[in-house]
Amino acid sequence: MSIFSNDIEEKARQIIAAYSANGRMVSTAESCTGGLIVGALTEISGSSAVVDRGFITYTNEAKMEMLGVARDTLKAYGAVSRETALQMAHGALFRSRAHVSVAATGIAGPGGGSAEKPVGLVHLAAKSRNGELIHREMRYGDLSRDEVRLATVHTALDMVLELSHSA
Template sequence: MDYLLPPELVDKAREIIEANRAAGRTIALAESCTGGLVSAALTEIAGSSDVFLAGYVTYSNEAKMSALHVNEDVVGTFGAVSVATAWAMARGALTTSGADVAVAITGIAGPGGGSASKPVGTVVFARAEREEDPDKVVADSRLFDAAGGRAAIRLQAALCALELLEP
């Protein structure tokens, strides 16, 4: 079967859809640097709509604040690429979508935009679950190799985000 996206991404998306279907869980995403890549991978899978409820592409800070209700003070204090912002994005996606679990991705895919403290390839992930304590932060920051360029960083980030959706 032909897919628009890389096979490893589609294969992982299929695993995630099947595992969440078996667990009776619904999922949502809040994406920034991946620009909807994770959502696209999930929707490559026929029947994904019974598991995947919503994907929010909030590339700008304004979109993060308006669509996902990320507080302006969070973005202003910690920056768009931070655990605090990723966590707020995940909580916002969870609340807005009504899903059981939501994952957020925010980062610097390059080639520009990096700094000494947040170089190109820095990506932050967060997961929020409906049944968990809302103050419990499940987040991770990764530094992906920028040698493969923007596309490689985005693919690596998408694969990591999918792993966070495992039940």
């Protein structure tokens, strides 16, 4: 029995099937999800052929050290921003053997939000080696922490599926 819902598990199965059929790999860069995206993928048998690695970069220092996110980006835009998510996806892609990466950074709550960046705001980015790039700004609302994190996993898996054709 999976620790994830049936719909998350089904999306993960689709990713493992699509990417393994083409000999492609995936990496993740996660902040607010704390490894749940890579966890959903590795829940599926056969994932070792597809999942290269997952970067869990909760602090700004980890984002800079592990993924190469620029200090200036974090200073100017903050950790929860389009710019940071894009740099996280880039770092996860080019610091791995993956063909596609996905990154998530956001405010899961219940605290930590502001007027400009409310609880439930998550920026996601997915990037393929052929240059295709997707960014999504999600405003899930003031859900529970678990609900924001699981909604982010859903969105991230959708984005990886979207890029499966270009990997």
